Amino acid sequence: MAGFDEMLGNSGDVRHPYRVYNSWFNDQELEHLLKKQKEAETFFRRSGITFAVYGEKEASERLIPFDILPRIISSMEWRRLAEGIEQRVVAINAFLSDIYHRQEIVRAGRIPERLIRNNSAFLPWMVGFTPPKNVYTHIIGVDIVRTSENEFFVLEDNARTPSGVSYMLENRETMMQMFPTLFAVNRVRPVENYPVLLRQSLAATAPPGCDGDPTIAILTPGIHNSAYFEHSFLADQMGAELVEGTDLRVIDGKVAMRTTRGYRPIDVLYRRVDDEFLDPLTFKPDSYLGVPGIMDVYRAGNITIANAPGTGIADDKAIYSYIPDIVEFYTGRKSILQNVPTRRCSEEDDCKYVLEHLDELVVKEVHGSGGYGMLVGPTSTKDEREIFAEKIKANPGNYIAQPTLSLSTVPIVSDEGLSPRHVDLRPYVLVSDSVRIVPGGLTRVALKQGSLVVNSSQGGGTKDTWVLED
C-alpha cells in the first residue's frame, strides 16, 4: 500500500517543508548518521528515559526506539491543525459539562441516551458537580493521522491521561544536542516551554479558595508504573511535587502531603492514576494508589483534580463517532478536523457490514487502548478473522470498525538509507482559561515495514516533530 510520503510527496520531489533538511541530509554520510542513531540510544539509556514492560521480569526497562529523521510540518499546515484541535477540545469540554448537568445534547436527540446511561465510562458521581473553573480535560492528546496532502483525520481524543509528552521534549533535546547545525538552518518552533505552560494552565484552574501561588503535585502510581519516567520528568520540569497515594492524607478538609516538616495542603493534583483508583472510599475499595476521602474534598471545592474524573466518556470509542455532531452542537460550526468514518457494531446494519468486510477494516474494542485487542483486517490471517468474528457476534456493542486508512509515511534512517514508515501525530493540548497548544507533538512511527501500528508496546518508535516558522 503506497501511501502519501510527507518528505518525498507522491511525485518523488522533496516536499517544501523538508527541502532544507534534505539538502543537509544529502551532505551526510549514511554511516555517520547510523552512528548518531546509536548515540541517541546511549543518551536515552543514560538519562533513564525508559519504560517498564508489564509481565517481563529481567531487563524490564526498555527504550522506545528513536529515529533521527524529524517529521516536519509547515506553518500553514500547523495553523489549520491547531485551529481544528482547539475547536475540538473546546467542544469536548462543553460536552462533558453538559453531559454531567442538563444533557441538552441528549434532549436535542443528537446522541442516543443509552450511549450515555449504559456507558461504563460515564461516572454518575460527577452528575451535577462542576469542577473548578468548569474545566474537565486539562490535558488532551489528540491522535491525528494524515492520508494525503490535505487530508487529516482524528483517530482518537485521549481525554483521560494522555502520555508521551516527555518524549516530545526529550526527542527535541536529543536532536538539538546531536545536530545543532540543523537548528541553525531550519527555523523550528520551540516546544521546551511545555512544562511552564502546563504549570500556568493547571494553576489557572486552582480551586476558588486558593489565593496566591497554588501548590501543584503530580500523583503517580509509583516507580513500577510504565510511565514513571514521564511523571518524574514532568514534576521535575514543572517544579511540582511528585507524590504517591501513601504521601497524601485528607486533613482539615484539604488533601495534604507529608513533608519533612509536617503535612502541607495541595491545591491542584495532576493525577496519573485512573478514576477508579482515586479514592478507595468512593471507587475501588482495595486501591492503595489513591487518597481516601479525596472525592469529598473535591466535592467541597477544595482541590482541583486534573483531568476531572469521568472524562473517559469523551474519548470512548462509541462516543467518538458522534464527535462531529458534538462539535457542531456546541460551537455552531462544522468540525474542521474530520473523523474516521466509523461503524458501530451495536447497530445491526453496521455489524452485518463489518462481519462481511473484516478483511478491509480495522476493528477496535470500544474500551481498548494501546493497540491491544484490535484486528487490522488487511494484514490479518483467515484464522484471526474467524476468531474475531466470533468475538464480535458474542458482544457486538463492544466493537467499532473503521476503514483501513492509507496512513502517510515519513522516512526513517536505516541501513538502506531512507525507508518510508507509517506515522501518526499526537499534539498535546492544555485547557484552562485559554487553550494552549505546543506546536508539534509526538510523532509515533511504525518501525516495521508496512505496519500501521505505531504503539510503543507493539514495536513503534518516535521522531522529533518540527513545526516550521513562517
Place this chain on the structure above:
Amino acid sequence: MLGKTANGLFWMSRYIERAENTARLVQAGLRMALTRSSSGEDEWASLLATAGASSSFFEKHDAATALNVVDFLIRDQENPSSVLSCINAARTNARLVRTAVTREVWENVNQAWMDMHELLRQPIREADLPYVLTDIKRDGSLIRGAFDGTMLRNEVYDFARIGTFVERADNTARILDVKYYVLLPSVAFVGSTLDNIQWESILRSVSGQRSYRWVYDAHYQPANIADFLILNPRMPRSLAFSYKKIFDNVKYLTEGQDDAHKLCQKTVQRNMSRLQGRTIADIFEYGLHEFLTEFIEDNNRLSQEIAEDFLFV
C-alpha cells in the same frame, strides 16, 4: 520537601557509600590474601564480619574462600549489602527522588547501575578483581563529584549528607571493632610483620595508609591508628569527622524550626561528646570494644530517629 523524598535521599546516599566501602574492604582483604599464604580463611571470615554479612553468608556457604566471599560481597543479589544490591537500591532510591537531584547526579547513578550490571554479569575472575574494585570506587567518586559540584546546599543536600556519614561512621566503627584486639596494647607485638600487615589492612580498608604517614610517623602504632580513625577531625573517614558533618547537617535542618525538639539531636550530641575532649588513651582505658559498641548502637538509633523526626514514612 516530601518525607518520602528525604527518605530516598538518605538511603540513596547510604547505599552508594556502602557499595564503595564494601569494595574497599574487599580490596584490603585481597591485599592480605596476597601477602599471607597461610590462614587466608580467617581473613576472609573477618571480612564478612566487618561487612556484617557473616550469618547470611554461612547460611549459604560452608566455608569462606576467596572466591565465594568476593562473589557474596560483590555480586550476590541475595545479599542485601552486596555491591550489586547496593547499586540497585541506590538507583531505585534515585529514581524515587529524581525530582530532588540534578540531572548529573541522576545520570551518574544510572550510569553506575548500568556499568555494574554489565561488569558483574559473570562471576569475577581473580585476575579481573582489582579492575572491578577500581571501577566500583570510580563510580562512587563520579557520583560524589556530581553531587558536590551541582547540588544546591539546601535540605536535599543535608539529608543526603547525613546518609553518607551515618553509613561511613558505621563502616569505620565496624572495621575497628572487628579488629580491635589487634590494636590493644596488651596483645601488641610491636614490630612483628604479622601486626604490621594487620594494621596496614585496617588503614587500607579506609584508604588511609598514606595519609596516616603524613599525620603520624612512618611506623604503625596501634594507638595512633585508633586515634587516626576515631578522633582525627581531618581524616574524612574518621568517626570524629563523620559526626562533625552529621552535627552540622542536622543543625541546618532543625534551625529556625519552632517544633525544635527533635529526637535525633540528643543522639547526635551523645556521639559527639564521646569524640570530643578525649584522648585515645581515655578510650582505651574505657575499653575500645565497649566504646565502639555503644557508638554503633547510637549511630543506628540516630538513623531511626531521623526517619521519625522528618516523617520519612
